[in-house]
Amino acid sequence: MFEALLPREYGFFDAFEKQADRIVEGAKLFEEIIDNLGSAHSMARRMKEIEHEADLITHQTIEMLHKTFVTPFDREQILHLITRMDDVLDSIDAAAEALWLYEIDEPLASSKEIAKTLRLATEQVREAVLAMRNMKKNVKRIKEISIEINRLENATDAVLRTAIAKLFKESKDPLFVMKWKEIYEDLENATDRCEDVANIIEGVVLESA
Amino acid sequence: MFEALLPREYGFFDAFEKQADRIVEGAKLFEEIIDNLGSAHSMARRMKEIEHEADLITHQTIEMLHKTFVTPFDREQILHLITRMDDVLDSIDAAAEALWLYEIDEPLASSKEIAKTLRLATEQVREAVLAMRNMKKNVKRIKEISIEINRLENATDAVLRTAIAKLFKESKDPLFVMKWKEIYEDLENATDRCEDVANIIEGVVLESA
Amino acid sequence: MFEALLPREYGFFDAFEKQADRIVEGAKLFEEIIDNLGSAHSMARRMKEIEHEADLITHQTIEMLHKTFVTPFDREQILHLITRMDDVLDSIDAAAEALWLYEIDEPLASSKEIAKTLRLATEQVREAVLAMRNMKKNVKRIKEISIEINRLENATDAVLRTAIAKLFKESKDPLFVMKWKEIYEDLENATDRCEDVANIIEGVVLESA
Numbered sequence: 001m002f003e004a005l006l007p008r009e010y011g012f013f014d015a016f017e018k019q020a021d022r023i024v025e026g027a028k029l030f031e032e033i034i035d036n037l038g039s040a041h042s043m044a045r046r047m048k049e050i051e052h053e054a055d056l057i058t059h060q061t062i063e064m065l066h067k068t069f070v071t072p073f074d075r076e077q078i079l080h081l082i083t084r085m086d087d088v089l090d091s092i093d094a095a096a097e098a099l100w101l102y103e104i105d106e107p108l109a110s111s112k113e114i115a116k117t118l119r120l121a122t123e124q125v126r127e128a129v130l131a132m133r134n135m136k137k138n139v140k141r142i143k144e145i146s147i148e149i150n151r152l153e154n155a156t157d158a159v160l161r162t163a164i165a166k167l168f169k170e171s172k173d174p175l176f177v178m179k180w181k182e183i184y185e186d187l188e189n190a191t192d193r194c195e196d197v198a199n200i201i202e203g204v205v206l207e208s209a
Numbered sequence: 210m211f212e213a214l215l216p217r218e219y220g221f222f223d224a225f226e227k228q229a230d231r232i233v234e235g236a237k238l239f240e241e242i243i244d245n246l247g248s249a250h251s252m253a254r255r256m257k258e259i260e261h262e263a264d265l266i267t268h269q270t271i272e273m274l275h276k277t278f279v280t281p282f283d284r285e286q287i288l289h290l291i292t293r294m295d296d297v298l299d300s301i302d303a304a305a306e307a308l309w310l311y312e313i314d315e316p317l318a319s320s321k322e323i324a325k326t327l328r329l330a331t332e333q334v335r336e337a338v339l340a341m342r343n344m345k346k347n348v349k350r351i352k353e354i355s356i357e358i359n360r361l362e363n364a365t366d367a368v369l370r371t372a373i374a375k376l377f378k379e380s381k382d383p384l385f386v387m388k389w390k391e392i393y394e395d396l397e398n399a400t401d402r403c404e405d406v407a408n409i410i411e412g413v414v415l416e417s418a
Numbered sequence: 419m420f421e422a423l424l425p426r427e428y429g430f431f432d433a434f435e436k437q438a439d440r441i442v443e444g445a446k447l448f449e450e451i452i453d454n455l456g457s458a459h460s461m462a463r464r465m466k467e468i469e470h471e472a473d474l475i476t477h478q479t480i481e482m483l484h485k486t487f488v489t490p491f492d493r494e495q496i497l498h499l500i501t502r503m504d505d506v507l508d509s510i511d512a513a514a515e516a517l518w519l520y521e522i523d524e525p526l527a528s529s530k531e532i533a534k535t536l537r538l539a540t541e542q543v544r545e546a547v548l549a550m551r552n553m554k555k556n557v558k559r560i561k562e563i564s565i566e567i568n569r570l571e572n573a574t575d576a577v578l579r580t581a582i583a584k585l586f587k588e589s590k591d592p593l594f595v596m597k598w599k600e601i602y603e604d605l606e607n608a609t610d611r612c613e614d615v616a617n618i619i620e621g622v623v624l625e626s627a
Contacts, residue, residue, distance in 0.1 A: 174383035
C-alpha cells in the first residue's frame with residue numbers, strides 16, 4: 001500500500017522542482033536579455049518556450065491532483081503552490097515581451113539591479129522547493145529562506161520606488177514613462193509572487209511539523 | 210431524502226447557466242457598442258444592468274451555498290466558478306464604460322477583432338456550462354471546449370500584442386495610448402477569465418469522472 | 419477540554435479586531451495626508467509602520483492557524499479574512515506612497531471625497547468584525563453593515579468614474595493624468611477590498627446561523 005503511494009507523492013515534488021527550475025531559468029534569461037537588448041526579440045522567444053513548459057507542468061500537476069487520492073499535503077495548497085510558481089514566470093515573460101515590443105534599446109540602471117534581485121529570489125524559491133522533500137528536517141532552513149526572500153522583495157520595492165519617482169521626474173516623454181512603468185511593475189509582480197510561493201511553502205511546513 | 214436534495218442541486222446548475230447567458234449577452238452587446246460608438250453611453254447602461262444581474266446571481270448562489278448541505282460538487286469550486294464568471298462580465302463592463310467615459314468615437318481595427326474573439330470565447334463558456342449537467346457523459350466534449358477557449362485566448366494575446374506595439378509606435382498622443390491600452394487590457398482580462406472558467410469546469414469534471 | 423480551546427478561538431477574534439483597527443487608522447491617516455500634502459512624506463512613514471503592523475498580525479494569525487486544531491470557523495475563511503483585511507491597508511499605503519513619490523502638492527477635490535468614503539467603509543468593516551464575536555445574535559446587523567459597505571463602494575465607483583473622465587478631458591499633462599489615475603485606482607482597490615471583507619464575514623455568519 002505504502003509503496004504504491006510513494007511514487008505518486010514523489011510525483012508532486014518532481015513537478016514542483018521542475019517548475020522551480022523553469023523559474024530560475026526564466027529569471028537568468030531575463031538578466032541576459034536586459035544586457036543584450038539588441039537580441040531581445042529572439043531571446044524572448046526562448047522565454048515564451050520556458051513559459052509554455054511551465055504551463056504544461058501546471059496542467060499536468062492539476063491533472064495528477066484530480067487523479068490522486070492521497071496527496072503529500074493539502075490539495076488546495078498543492079494547487080496554490082504550482083499556480084503561484086507559474087505566475088512568477090508569467091510576470092517575467094510579460095517584462096521580457098514588453099522590452100522588445102516597446103523597442104527598448106537601452107536598459108535603465110535600476111532594471112539591471114531589479115533583474116538581479118529577482119534572479120536571487122528565484123534561486124531561493126528553488127532552495128525552498130528542494131527543502132520540501134524533507135520537510136520535518138528542514139523547518140528551520142525553510143524559515144530562513146522565507147526571511148531571505150522577504151528581504152529581497154523589500155529591497156526590490158525600495159529600488160523600484162526610487163526608480164519610478166526618478167522616471168516621472170526626469171523623463172519628458174510620457175510614452176517612455178508608461179513603457180518602463182509597466183516593465184517595472186511586471187518585475188515587481190514577479191518578486192511578489194516569489195514571496196507568495198515562500199509563504200505557501202512555510203504554511204505547508206508549519207502544518208506538517 | 211434524495212428527492213428533496215435534487216432540486217437544490219439543480220439550483221446550482223440553473224445559476225451557472227443563467228450566469229453564462231449574461232456573459233454571452235454582455236459580449237454580444239460589447240460587439241454592438243464597438244460598432245455604434247455614438248450610442249456607447251446609452252448602450253453601456255444596458256451593460257451595467259447585465260452586470261448587476263450577474264452580481265445578483267453570484268450573491269444568490271453564495272447564499273444557496275451557505276444554506277445547502279449537499280452540493281453537486283465541491284463548495285470551493287462552486288464559489289470559484291460563479292465568481293470567475295462574474296469577473297468575465299466585470300471586465301467586459303469596464304471596457305464598455307471606458308469607451309464612453311473616454312469619449313472614444315472611432316474603434317481601432319484590432320478592438321473589433323478582439324471583441325469578436327471574446328464573444329466566441331463566451332459562447333464556448335456557455336457550451337461548457339451546459340455540458341456540466343451531464344458531466345460523466347461529456348468529459349471529452351468539455352476537454353475539447355477547454356482547448357478551444359485556450360486557442361481563442363492565445364489568438365487574443367497575439368492580436369493584442371501587435372495592437373499595443375502599434376499603438377505605442379504610431380500614436381503621438383499619450384492620452385490616446387493610455388485610453389486604448391486600458392480598453393485592450395480589460396478585454397484581455399475578460400478572455401483570461403473565460404479561460405479560468407474553462408479550467409475550473411475541467412477540474413470539476415476530472416474529479417467527478 | 420473546552421476551556422483550553424476557548425482562549426485559542428478568542429485569539430482569532432482578537433487578531434481580526436486588531437487588524438480592523440489598523441485599517442481604520444490607515445484610512446484616517448490617509449485623510450490627514452490628503453489635507454496636508456506638504457508633510458506627505460513623513461506622514462507616509464507612519465502609514466508604512468501601520469502597514470507593517472498589519473503584516474505582522476497577518477503572519478501571526480497564519481501561524482496560529484497552522485498550530486490550532488479547532489478553529490472558530492472554517493480555516494480557509496480565516497485565512498481569507500485576515501489577508502483581505504491586509505490587502506485593504508496595502509492599497510491605502512500604495513496611494514499614500516504615490517502622493518509623496520509623485521510630489522503631488524495639491525489634492526484633487528474628488529480625492530478628498532473618495533478618501534472620506536473609504537474611511538467610512540473601513541469603520542463599517544470594524545463594526546462587522548466586532549459583531550462577529552456574537553455571530554448568531556448579530557446576523558441581521560452584519561447584513562445591514564454589508565449593504566452599507568456595498569453602498570459606499572458604489573458611491574466611490576460613481577465619483578471615481580466622473581473624476582477619471584474629467585482628468586482625461588481637462589488635463590493637458592499626461593504624466594499628471596498617469597499619477598492621479600494610479601492614486602484613484604489604489605483607493606478604488608482599497609474600497610473593493612472592504613467589500614470583499616464584508617462578503618467573507620457575511621458568508622461566515624450565514625454558515626454559522
